[in-house]
Amino acid sequence: MVTSFTQRRPTQQTGATRSRSAHAVPDSSPTLDQLKEFRLNLMKQLQATLDLEQILRTFFNELQHLVALDGCHYQADSVGLVLDFGETGRHRCNYELSLNDEQFGRLGFSRNKRLLEKEMQLLESVMDVLVYPMRNALLYRKALATAMIDPLTGLNNRGAMAVTLNREMDRMRRHDQDMSILMVDIDHFKDINDRYGHLAGDDVLRQVAQLIDTTIRGCDACFRFGGEEFLIMLTDSNLPLARMVAERLRHTISEQTRSPAPNSLVTISVGVAHFDDESDWPELVDRADRALYQAKQAGRNRVVTDHPQTTTAQAL
Known part of the structure; x- marks a missing residue:
């Protein structure tokens, strides 16, 4: 069901012009049969996809057959999603x-002319x-996440790493920007x-993951690559900056x-590579x-930088 319907009081107009509806709106209200047919057709369209943005866009566009609207705003705090269509x-x-x-979530419609009671x-x-298409789309979105x-x-x-690296590498090529990655391995993790058992090992993994997540910038990303290995993607990061982050x-x-x-440290070895227009992410990784x-062969607890032609070790 739909609850809590309210109409906000108008705010001061600041030079905005009303956009015209893309669909013709009938001069009179639809008959019960026309409204029933509209609902059935709308339901078929909304149930044809699990893409939340497409559902809302279709709903907003089809509503123009009933009520002229300028804009649509949707916000779902549970998934951190905000979508806007048209003009406010x-x-x-x-x-x-x-x-x-x-x-x-919350769904709102807006226009410069006040909505009449029959339109609401x-x-x-x-x-x-x-409601049901939205529910299904949100459940699908949460399952993917x-x-x-x-x-x-x-x-x-x-899996998330592959998607993210492909997207970011495409962006680097388009905008000619820097990106570096760090491969991190916990030293002697098998020991x-x-x-001490796998529960102790799991605790170390969680600690290292949390420290990585709080050390890197918000625009960077960290992924569990497998076992005791992590991959860190540093956006807008040249090689010196990436090496500095790795050492920190x-x-x-x-x-x-x-x-x-007792009386033992948990250490990591790090491999650093800078994006050099590789064709796909496996080459960079x-x-x-x-x-x-090379870092592990050189004695562990160190950072090694890979260049396209040569590999150099960062001294301890």
Whole structure:
């Protein structure tokens, strides 16, 4: 059901002009049969997709057959989503969408001309058609998000990494910007599991993941690559900056991670690679992985930088 319908008082107009509806709106209200047919057709269209943005865009566009509207605003705090269509008018009507006490966000419509009572009644007469498609789309969106999260560390997983790296590498090419990645491996992690058990190893993994997440910038991203390995994507980061971040991270983890072994430190080895117009993300990750291998071969607890032609170790 749809609850909490309100119409806000008009705000002061600041030079905005009203946009014309893309669809013709009948001069008179539709008959009951016409409204029933409209609801059925709208329901078919909304149930044809699980894409939340497409559902709302279709709903907003089809409403123009009933009521001329300038803009639509949707906000769902549960998934951190805000969508806007059209232009924002001075007069608004807002809905809280819910079903059996389950909330699906807030939906509002606006235009510069005040909505008439009969127009608001028409809006309310079709709002319930939106609820189930919205519910399904939100559940689908949450399921996708959950599938991209590593349950142990709370970081994004390898599947999310592939999607993110592909997107960011495309953006780097278009805008000729820098990007670097860090491959991080916890040193002697197998020994921790073997001597102190997997629960102790899981605790170390969670600590390292949290320290990485709080050390990097908000615009960067960290993923659990697998086992005791993590991949960090540093946007707008050249090689010197990436190396500096890696060293800061190495010191932070050795100083702040609680080791299950008395009088022992948890350390990491890091391989650094800078984006060099690779054709796909596995090429870039492979370079960082080779640098990580060099760091472990050189004695662990160190940062090694990979260049397209050469690999150099950062001295301790």
